Amino acid sequence: MTDGRMADGRVTDAGHFRLDGTSGRARAGVLDLPRGTIHTPCFMPVGTLGTVKSLTPGELRAAGVEILLGNAYHLYLRPGTRVLKELGGLHRFMGWDGPILTDSGGFQVFSLARINEIDDEGVTFRSHLDGSLHRLTPELSMDIQAVIGSDIRMAFDECPPGEASREAVRTAVERSLAWLERCRDSHEAHLDAHPDGGGLLFPIVQGASFEDLRLESIERTLAAGEWPGIGIGGLSVGEAKDATHRVLDVIEPALPSDRPRYLMGVGYPDDVVEAVRRGVDMFDCVAPTRNGRNGTAFTAEGRLNIKGARFAADPAPLDATCDCACCAGYSRAYLRHLFVSNELLGLRLLSLHNVRFLIRLTSLARAAILRGDYGRWADAWLATYRRGPAAP
Structure with missing residues (x-):
């Protein structure tokens, strides 16, 4: 495939993703999902609690939004899975009929570290709302996302901070890989029970700014399954921008070319332009509404x-x-x-x-x-x- 020319139209079995063209490492693609088509590169506004703050679904559609992001951790705490299940899932609950991607809660393990404890089985945490004690595991994360009914579901992972030691990052890589197997098993069980209602499961590669750990995480993740897309986690979490660019430059050749690549939590305009240059397809961030x-x-x-x-x-x-x-x-x-x-x-x-x-x-x-x-x-x-x- 040469710069700017049409691709061969090859699609992945699960995600129906095709590349329409490339320019250097930058990619233009299409991801077809049952609830809508997503043209990449794409930005996903964040609707953590089932709303993109202050904006209606109609306004988002008029603005050209094709996919939103929700968060399993926050929706689990409020309104809770019982309410979401009774009212038909998040799409119906919030009045959005397009695709939704849900974060697994792994980032909240990082961002709310002062109120949680992590071990190999999962995370014990206190609700930031009322202090109640909860246990979040890979299986529960998949259960929550199934109740939400999201179209793309992220594997539960451990996201270390940008300044984490190599030892801590190694632990996070190993734990995320072990949790991925459990997420896959739970996700497949939901698909078996509800074959028409399942979303796509994206793994998340970790490794912070350690290039060898990043490449190892990618290699072992790809060896574990035929995933319809890849999440890149643990960047833009405190490290310098040049470190983010360096890591993206190193890992791009190791990422499958026929599947969408999602750089999690990145959404400032210049960061998006630089990441697209390095082969990234999908982005999300609270930056536009928070700054607004x-x-x-x-x-x-x-x-x-x-x-x-x-x-x-x-x-x-x-x-x-x-x-x-x-x-x-x-x-x-x-x-x-x-x-x-x-x-x-x-x-x-x-x-x-x-x-x-x-x-x-x-x-x-x-x-x-x-x-x-x-x-x-x-x-x-x-x-x-x-x-x-x-x-x-």
């Missing part, structure tokens, strides 16, 4: 804090290159007024804009890949983005 709620917008000229006094009388749109409802209908001056007045509309509009910005960004990246000039496009885009917004 705090008054920071992603623009083609970099991040912009709309609360700045210099925007008080600025009649320009947030981003003249953007086609979202926020940029089409409102000025920077009005948006600043909403934020300094603590009006909820402001955070909704910036959240919507930031989500649409990332959806457009991945669409632009896909177009550049199909043209065969991704490297040139990415260099030009990053130069403008990193220059920062001009003064009004």
